[in-house]
Amino acid sequence: MRSRRCFTKRSRRAVPSPAFSRARSPANSMVSDMEWNVADMMEAIADAHPDREALIVDGGPSLTWSELDTRASQLANHLIESGIESGSHIACYCANGNEYLETMLACFKARMVPINVNWRYKSDEIAYLFDDADVAACVVDPDFVSVLDEARVELPGLRLVMETGAGYEEAIAQAPKVRPFAGQRSPDDRYFLYTGGTTGYPKGVEWRQEDIIGAVWRTTGNLDMSRGPEQVLEISANPRTRYFAIPPFMHGAAHWGAFGAWLAGGVVMCMRSRSLDAPAALRLVERERPNLMLIVGDAFAAPLLTELEKADARGEPYDISSLKVLVSSGAPLSAHHKEALQERMPRIVIADTLGSSEAGVQAIASWRPEQKATRFVMNDVTTVLDEETLEPLEPGSGRQGVLAKSGYLPLGYYKDPEKSHRTFPEAGGKRWVVTGDHAIAEADGSITLLGRGSNCINTGGEKVYPEEVEAVIKAHPSVADVLVVGVPDERFGSAVTAVIEAEASIGTQEIRAFTEARLAGYKAPRHVVVVEKVPRAPSGKPDYKAALDLAVGGI
Template identity: 40%
Template sequence: MACNFADLFEHSVDAMGQRTALIHGDRRSTFAELDARANRLADHLAGAGVGPGAHVGFQMHNSIETMETLIACFKLRAVPINVNYRYGVEELVYLYDNADLDVLVYHRRYEPAVAPALARAPRVRHAIVVDDDLGGDHLPSAATEYEAALAAGSPARRVVERSADDLYMMYTGGTTGLPKGVMWRQEDMWRVLGGGIDFYTGEPVADEFQQSRVGAQSDPATWLILPPLIHPSAMMPTFTALWTGNAVVFESRFDAAAVWRTVIRERPMVLVITGDAMARPLLDAHAEADGDTSSLVVIASGAALLSQPVKNALLERFPSALISDSIGSSETGFGGMGFATKDDDPGRGPRVQTGRGAVVVDDDGRPVAIGEEGWLAKTGSVPLGYYKDTAKTEKLFRTVDGVRTVVTDDRARAEEGGYITLLGRGNMVINTGGEKVFVEEVESVLKAHDSVFDAVVVGIAHERWGQQVAAVVATTDTGAPDFDDLIAHVRHHLAGYKVPRTLWVAETVVRSPSGKPDYRWAKEYAGARTPDHRVGTGGDR
């Protein structure tokens, strides 16, 4: 079996060519049309010297052209590299160089940052600019026009002998450190996040044609995928939908009111979101939605877990829908899935049914006993390592008792029945007077308070305790929260030493495009302002 992204897509084209594949605004593309346009772009890229192993950056928000670019790269055995479209010039210069980009494809609205970054990135020998619907049409560019490139390309498939070993790479880690590329074999990524192992039964699919074969025998569904395609939480569900003959709807940017208009118009069965950062605005906007949103039967969160109050609200608003969230990362892929139940304890920590080889291990990389804490790890289909970083690869990717294992920085506890309770990221632990505090557990409890819309927790220096717990919160209204009530709420769920001693109120909490908290921003925000509230240490610390 090839188990290659391009082959899997072409199987769907051959089996279901006239089905709708992508929907973006008032545009629609069938599988055959998507294939032909990707072939045209592949022909242009090949003419520009792009072949197996070449790195093609895509600095693009969600659109049909973004998927055409990804598919064209995979068809040529080239490696598409995700470029965060929120990056400034200095960050772009670093990533263009670190990722060894040969070509860059980008939406025109990012021209103000792209142009000066490309001027300092001589390795990038070719750039292609795509017109977009977000205000970039008036910006001049020296890059090749996307539609002109496609018009000159051939719609026929190029003959390329592909392999399951062809590379899939995802740049990650920009919220806590410099971005780094995680390298996967395409078959391994397909197994963990693309349906190569059935998500519900855990059984590997029989062959590379199974998804398209079963899809052709079934009525197609529509999936509305909101996270950015520069993150696997959106890219892999999109490919999974296409490989199984379903249609995918994109929004150029996240606008909660617009999402519900799209749901009413397109009637999707599946909605993919990212944690509270999307769920809370969607819930607020749903009250004003003018139409039927009952088509949704699955609301799935990836890359960031839902807080308990949000789970409660989703279950109340969509009582017939399955609400799920999952754990995973660019380094592990899919690690486990949890299904929402009402009124769980927000201080308990997220609990998921494990999958795809997820396990909790000790410092030596060996599984811990039930009830013990350790590091969240992954066996089975795992990445090859970090691009151009042998030291980090050796630290994270180990071979234990003959089994290749990814040992993450996430702390977890093994539970009965194949469950894992997530405790928090080990590299984000706050050490206060010798006590360890995981920021995620405090964030979860803060967000369970009625007055808190979002929260991010950090450690700040303290003369006596070394560090103290601090938080930046965004409120559900324009005023400051009742701090005394908020602190009492946290104390009800958590030990005294975990209570934030210093709090700042921000208009919004900054997150990455994938929905993860930006801890660097939180520390800078706190460092530049007088706290809005301080809590005395008291005797119950």
């Protein structure tokens, strides 16, 4: 066996995914007694509106509800005929396109479990993920086959590899069109979401379908969980959502939005490109007229704004008037970018979402021009708890605690009861999810986010949360992007260091003075390292490890 540079295999007994179990989420008082299943609900919409648009892929096909439903049924039947049993885990090792979402829907139809795969992983990381997830079959794009082949020598449980392209289309065409397991599915059928591994190994978060609908997909779909799932027919009779996902489906936010839009009878749009192609994205907006677009913070907003400015200078402005809602998820969207977007689209609603693989959507904050920072507000399920006692902190007390959510929650981490117990504790008669994000409950009901403890910088005994400092530095007019890390320091233990992507010449003293005017002095960077590009994942999420390497090498 090869040595693992990035991940090492943990010895843990495999536990079959209980696709037919009727167990409810422990201590989840909000679980409905009604039946909720994604495949059943989408099939009902397809029957009611077969010829309506469902999926538009830039550089790929456009599918009606009937075509999407039939193709997903055929893919499901192909998996079944290939010997893959219900409850099996199927890897979605694809970039954005119809194949990714078809594979997810096919899994739901066949009572299998789709597994999201980060296509940036190397072979060791793929081997770890597939082994941890007990992957039985994989749908893979041709560009990733060589990496999978290298990893496959360590994956005896991987029984079927289905490559997208001509073979994929042939397999679908030859498979039966009948809907598998129609009338036999359950709200207990599983949905998995593997975390990005930013705080350690990727972890499989295991959800019941009813709970993921209640925690996430009902937000876009405008579903009332106190009513029956048949309400999708009422909602889809007058669909409003035309959803454009720019981030990759391999991360939760993008495919969460897709299924949320579909459960409202809406249209989903995506591009096949593996990185943001701003001109292509804006051309799609002009052509297909989405009204809801998902981005990931400044990493996506900045190039889109740059392209809009270039088009204006050419005298060929883009028509983006169809956009009514712009949602940023996974990374902060700076106030100056929000202002620039609002100036171009005065009536657009710009919203930040707060959530995670473990919690789903915790809060949504709509931005107003008078705001200088995003203000999330506590609600009936999201609050701040004392880190030790897990008791809710009094708003306005000024005490630092941990962000927590109750309500619709996952069952836990796949095959990891110890970590599940820590992340999903019970207290005060409720089950909570506590992922380690530190926060303060303000007197006005808002939440001040301080960042995740795993990234906290201890400098001379003072704690500094990178996200707080980053939000301040991003307001500097010469800063395009920034990550803040702690580099080893003989005197202070760690020295706060800003890794900056600059739009103009900038130095340490300038950034330090700018930060000290807004934050306590110990939070101001002692070092500034200017780089060509701040390291981020394709989703826009920060790569703090790579930033630390750049910082250490640049000082």
